[in-house]
Amino acid sequence: MRVPALIGSAMVVAFLQSPNSANAEEEPVLSLSTDSSFHFEVLVSLSEALYGGSDLAPVLGAAKNITPGDFESFSQAFQKLAYKTKDQALDEEANYDPMNVRETWFSAATYFRRADFYLHNNWTNPLINTLWDEQTNAFDKGLSSLPVPGQRLQIPADNFTVEAIWYEPMSHQSKNQTSQRPTLILGNGYDGAQEDLYHTVVVPALSRGWNCLTYEGPGHPTVRRKQNLGFIPDWERVVTPLVDYLLKDRSNAVDKDKLALFGFSFGGYLAARAAAFEPRISAVVLDGGVWDCYEAFSPNLSPELKELFDSGNKEAFDEAGRGLLDDPLVPSQARWGLAQGMWAFNTQSPYDFMQATKKYAVKDFITQIKVPVFVVDAESEGFFSGQPQRVKDALGDLATLHTFTGAEGYHCQAGAFSSLNRVMFGWLNKVLPK
Numbered sequence: 556m557r558v559p560a561l562i563g564s565a566m567v568v569a570f571l572q573s574p575n576s577a578n579a580e581e582e583p584v585l586s587l588s589t590d591s592s593f594h595f596e597v598l599v600s601l602s603e604a605l606y607g608g609s610d611l612a613p614v615l616g617a618a619k620n621i622t623p624g625d626f627e628s629f630s631q632a633f634q635k636l637a638y639k640t641k642d643q644a645l646d647e648e649a650n651y652d653p654m655n656v657r658e659t660w661f662s663a664a665t666y667f668r669r670a671d672f673y674l675h676n677n678w679t680n681p682l683i684n685t686l687w688d689e690q691t692n693a694f695d696k697g698l699s700s701l702p703v704p705g706q707r708l709q710i711p712a713d714n715f716t717v718e719a720i721w722y723e724p725m726s727h728q729s730k731n732q733t734s735q736r737p738t739l740i741l742g743n744g745y746d747g748a749q750e751d752l753y754h755t756v757v758v759p760a761l762s763r764g765w766n767c768l769t770y771e772g773p774g775h776p777t778v779r780r781k782q783n784l785g786f787i788p789d790w791e792r793v794v795t796p797l798v799d800y801l802l803k804d805r806s807n808a809v810d811k812d813k814l815a816l817f818g819f820s821f822g823g824y825l826a827a828r829a830a831a832f833e834p835r836i837s838a839v840v841l842d843g844g845v846w847d848c849y850e851a852f853s854p855n856l857s858p859e860l861k862e863l864f865d866s867g868n869k870e871a872f873d874e875a876g877r878g879l880l881d882d883p884l885v886p887s888q889a890r891w892g893l894a895q896g897m898w899a900f901n902t903q904s905p906y907d908f909m910q911a912t913k914k915y916a917v918k919d920f921i922t923q924i925k926v927p928v929f930v931v932d933a934e935s936e937g938f939f940s941g942q943p944q945r946v947k948d949a950l951g952d953l954a955t956l957h958t959f960t961g962a963e964g965y966h967c968q969a970g971a972f973s974s975l976n977r978v979m980f981g982w983l984n985k986v987l988p989k
């Protein structure tokens with residue numbers, strides 16, 4: 556009786572950040588762990604190497620010391636690598652030039668973020684803050700050694716503050732002009748940090764002559780920690796202050812007719828919501844397309860848990876849900892997904908978390924988007940299957956659906972960021988004014 560319930564629940568909470576594959580033979584790439592959640596998260600760590608955020612063998616070396624199913628071992632392996640890399644960064648003789656400085660500090664920052672990833676099941680664990688402070692300090696060292704240093708910004712919203720980082724490419728000195736450039740506003744999803752977006756889209760965007768503004772709102776790592784705020788569904792409250800900022804404070808650098816909004820993972824919902832209420836955005840990228848969070852997971856509840864949830868018996872459902880968090884029999888993906896959801900939505904109640912997800916659906920406003928939308932689907936993203944297509948259908952000719960397949964077909968194109976960027980910038984080039 557208990558086991559099917561657990562598996563059913565596991566599938567429910569697995570939807571936001573996972574490869575769907577259950578075993579190595581089903582993975583489209585070489586397996587990095589027998590634990591499918593760890594496999595995916597190691598692949599994510601490797602992914603950031605392409606744009607200066609990690610190194611391959613050190614990550615694979617850390618992965619070798621991780622015990623499947625053991626969150627603490629995942630954290631410890633990456634802590635060890637993070638502190639070792641930080642030591643390298645502190646060696647002043649070795650860091651004789653800005654390139655050495657940023658590559659070492661950026662990698663240390665990535666490893667600190669990775670070490671934090673599975674820890675949110677216990678909110679009083681002090682590592683949640685200490686590792687994050689380490690990642691922020693390390694990342695800031697990298698930012699200040701960029702050819703054009705990245706700038707941290709705190710942008711006021713109605714009753715919270717958006718954390719952001721502004722990046723711009725090197726100017727073409729010979730032309731001696733302040734040119735207004737296309738600009739990407741980039742937000743992450745259920746768990747990722749704005750720093751991850753630097754090693755995903757910002758580096759190749761700068762190379763292509765774009766400005767970038769990454770940001771975090773309520774529910775995202777820094778705002779969740781510093782302002783104690785979980786996700787809010789009315790995401791235009793986060794993005795509109797950013798557009799105000801760009802068009803006012805950065806008007807010399809920003810081409811107001813080429814302002815694109817990018818939402819990663821669960822950020823596919825957030826960006827769609829913001830774009831529906833923010834007409835100054837010129838194009839939207841939803842990677843991936845999210846139609847309705849609750850609708851995506853409720854059919855996968857075990858019948859027992861679904862019945863308990865629908866009965867409104869919050870106390871019993873909370874007890875069952877909390878029982879999953881530390882149960883080694885529950886797949887890592889499920890334990891992590893539930894713990895991360897409760898943390899990011901800022902509730903200790905599995906019941907309230909699941910109720911909250913009902914507000915994250917686009918059907919009531921998606922047709923208010925009046926600009927081109929790139930909707931990304933991924934073959935190995937089983938849970939959302941059909942949802943990107945529904946977003947595309949609702950938008951009709953305004954939307955282009957692109958499906959990444961095979962080895963490129965993981966959630967958010969983990970391990971295939973070059974492919975993602977080539978395809979995405981090709982589309983942006985096509986739809987933005989010449």
Ligand SMILES: *[C@@H]1O[C@H](CO)[C@@H](O)[C@H](O)[C@H]1NC(C)=O
Binds near residue numbers: 677678679680
């Ligand atoms: C959570 O972490 C704190 C601090 O490390 C510890 O004292 C406490 O026992 C942990 N709680 C659980 C349920 O593991």
Ligand SMILES: *[C@@H]1O[C@H](CO)[C@@H](O)[C@H](O)[C@H]1NC(C)=O
Binds near residue numbers: 713714
């Ligand atoms: C912030 O504003 C929103 C919407 O106006 C409101 O629902 C919320 O309670 C406010 N939060 C705080 C902490 O004041």
Ligand SMILES: *[C@@H]1O[C@H](CO)[C@@H](O)[C@H](O)[C@H]1NC(C)=O
Binds near residue numbers: 731
């Ligand atoms: C660039 O243009 C500005 C304004 O026209 C001028 O003051 C400045 O001397 C120029 N700089 C160079 C390096 O040509």
